[in-house]
Amino acid sequence: LRPTHRLLSCPGTVAADVKREEQSSRSVETGSEGRIPKKKFSELQKERREQAQRTVLIHCPNKISEKKFLKYLSQHGPISNHFFYESFGLYAVVEFCQKESVTSLQNITRTPSMDTEAAIPFKSRFFNLKMKNPSSQTSEQSCIQCSNHSPPSSKKLSELLCYAESIDDQLNTLLKEFQLTEEDIKLRYLTCSLIEDIAAAYFLDCTVRPFGSSVNSFGKLGCDLDMFLDLDEIGKLNTNKTSGNFLMEFQVKNVPSERVATQKILSVIGECLDHFGPGCVGVQKILNARCPLVRFSHQASGFQCDLTTNNRIALKSSELLYIYGALDSRVRAMVFSIRCWARAHSLTSSIPGSWITNFSLTMMVIFFLQRRSPPILPTLDYLKTLADAEDKCIIEGHNCTFIRDLNRIKPSGNTETLESLLKEFFEYFGNFAFNKNSINIRQGREQNKPESSPLHIQNPFETSLNISKNVSQSQLQKFVDLARESAWILSQEDKDRPSPSSNQPWGLAALLLPSVVNSVSLAKKKRKKPASERIKNLLESIKSSSPENDTNTNGK
Numbered sequence: 372l373r374p375t376h377r378l379l380s381c382p383g384t385v386a387a388d389v390k391r392e393e394q395s396s397r398s399v400e401t402g403s404e405g406r407i408p409k410k411k412f413s414e415l416q417k418e419r420r421e422q423a424q425r426t427v428l429i430h431c432p433n434k435i436s437e438k439k440f441l442k443y444l445s446q447h448g449p450i451s452n453h454f455f456y457e458s459f460g461l462y463a464v465v466e467f468c469q470k471e472s473v474t475s476l477q478n479i480t481r482t483p484s485m486d487t488e489a490a491i492p493f494k495s496r497f498f499n500l501k502m503k504n505p506s507s508q509t510s511e512q513s514c515i516q517c518s519n520h521s522p523p524s525s526k527k528l529s530e531l532l533c534y535a536e537s538i539d540d541q542l543n544t545l546l547k548e549f550q551l552t553e554e555d556i557k558l559r560y561l562t563c564s565l566i567e568d569i570a571a572a573y574f575l576d577c578t579v580r581p582f583g584s585s586v587n588s589f590g591k592l593g594c595d596l597d598m599f600l601d602l603d604e605i606g607k608l609n610t611n612k613t614s615g616n617f618l619m620e621f622q623v624k625n626v627p628s629e630r631v632a633t634q635k636i637l638s639v640i641g642e643c644l645d646h647f648g649p650g651c652v653g654v655q656k657i658l659n660a661r662c663p664l665v666r667f668s669h670q671a672s673g674f675q676c677d678l679t680t681n682n683r684i685a686l687k688s689s690e691l692l693y694i695y696g697a698l699d700s701r702v703r704a705m706v707f708s709i710r711c712w713a714r715a716h717s718l719t720s721s722i723p724g725s726w727i728t729n730f731s732l733t734m735m736v737i738f739f740l741q742r743r744s745p746p747i748l749p750t751l752d753y754l755k756t757l758a759d760a761e762d763k764c765i766i767e768g769h770n771c772t773f774i775r776d777l778n779r780i781k782p783s784g785n786t787e788t789l790e791s792l793l794k795e796f797f798e799y800f801g802n803f804a805f806n807k808n809s810i811n812i813r814q815g816r817e818q819n820k821p822e823s824s825p826l827h828i829q830n831p832f833e834t835s836l837n838i839s840k841n842v843s844q845s846q847l848q849k850f851v852d853l854a855r856e857s858a859w860i861l862s863q864e865d866k867d868r869p870s871p872s873s874n875q876p877w878g879l880a881a882l883l884l885p886s887v888v889n890s891v892s893l894a895k896k897k898r899k900k901p902a903s904e905r906i907k908n909l910l911e912s913i914k915s916s917s918p919e920n921d922t923n924t925n926g927k
């Protein structure tokens with residue numbers, strides 16, 4: 372169960388300059404505003420990570436005086452930022468100015484004594500606040516302001532879209548409503564930081580980094596939290612320290628392969644999360660997948676988490692997508708709309724299976740934008756030619772080099788509107804020769820398909836991999852049919868756009884409605900197929916969605 376977040380903001384307590392800095396860092400993060408210098412992905416990650424390390428998560432009683440709460444916590448040092456949210460109960464995220472304040476708070480915190488159960492005394496940064504005298508505080512509780520940061524309901528979205536002024540306006544509205552909020556991003560980094568504390572009990576100096584849609588600027592509110600347990604830094608620290616005639620190495624256990632090492636590490640971390648991780652529930656070890664992972668739910672934040680290790684290339688592909696998302700404001704607007712469109716028509720699903728993934732859809736949009744004339748996005752090969760010596764990056768023999776300073780990439784001269792891009796996108800993919808061509812953002816042009824999967828999208832770094840290998844012919848056909856239908860709907864738009872007062876869905880709103888083509892073809896299918904075949908299909912879909920068979924959910 373994923374609770375919806377109701378975030379309660381606290382104006383007045385956050386220093387004005389902190390707020391200003393955050394607003395500017397947010398626009399840098401989303402890349403949606405003008406040509407302000409944009410931060411490098413690594414700088415942003417470092418900054419957010421450092422913030423998260425001096426942050427704590429507190430489960431609060433429902434009736435709380437915000438003023439007293441903050442005063443109480445400030446005994447441990449000044450607070451730079453805080454917010455409240457509701458998940459299963461009321462939670463506060465409190466960011467201190469200094470890391471020492473967290474230790475100071477931990478030092479006065481006690482482990483609860485239980486009557487019937489026993490507590491595992493793990494000292495984390497996730498606390499429970501109890502009131503000594505609840506009745507004396509209730510009168511002052513009302514000062515917390517509520518703001519809702521869950522994605523809009525389909526009804527609300529439809530209303531917002533209907534009242535927009537143009538299709539361009541609709542795409543930008545959808546982006547604004549679905550993109551991750553500042554608080555949501557902070558909570559994601561904090562959750563990784565809390566998990567890092569647990570992993571660090573075994574692997575000192577390890578790092579847990581978010582990747583995927585939480586950081587690549589294409590995440591929708593409610594998307595999963597992909598985490599990467601980075602153990603490489605440990606090795607690096609040691610090499611710098613060697614000097615003189617001798618070389619010191621740690622005595623270690625050896626295992627037959629990297630894969631086995633990954634499985635062993637994740638297995639033990641999975642146990643730790645299950646046994647000691649406060650708020651970590653439903654821990655599943657999916658170690659036989661192509662990219663082994665531990666899946667769990669972080670109850671307090673409400674995030675569904677996928678923890679992997681030895682997955683550095685995926686972090687690099689998140690950085691690449693972040694750069695593409697920041698280069699032109701139309702990119703994210705297009706990706707969000709296509710993701711929502713696909714979700715509305717059940718082309719994507721939260722259950723792994725033979726459907727297309729959000730990651731594949733993002734690649735398709737990037738590819739399409741590279742194909743415009745003039746191109747809206749440069750090819751990956753071009754970004755590689757702009758790289759300098761410091762950008763050089765080879766991971767497991769794969770060349771992952773590209774320019775990381777996005778301010779050095781020239782903006783596109785293309786002036787097409789979002790409306791025309793959306794229409795062209797559906798036309799382009801409604802007529803794409805999927806049977807013979809592969810999508811390839813490295814070269815930005817179609818290539819012959821190297822293998823026979825219905826949909827072939829080349830992994831930009833591990834070029835022998837197809838990121839959409841899981842997609843079945845019928846799912847691809849559904850995508851094509853819907854793309855054609857949507858292109859048709861948009862071409863009809865100019866002729867008979869309903870007036871805003873009629874409250875009729877138009878433009879993007881009309882595209883998100885249940886499809887005619889699809890319901891007709893579905894009804895036909897239902898009529899045609901005998902029961903035995905339907906049962907066989909059902910069994911197959913269950914088989915392909917079971918976690919152990921899941922080669923697609925994560926990483927590669």
Ligand code: CTP
Pocket residue numbers: 582583584585587589590591594595597684685686688689728729730837838839923924925926927
């Ligand atoms: N990834 C990959 N190859 C795949 C699937 C995933 O390289 N076949 C990497 C991508 O970097 C992707 C990340 O793993 O961004 C996380 O995968 P996933 O959670 O499936 O996609 P997201 O981009 O996070 O999108 P969503 O919002 O649907 O979670």
Ligand code: MG
Pocket residue numbers: 583584585594595596597
């Ligand atoms: Mg994800």
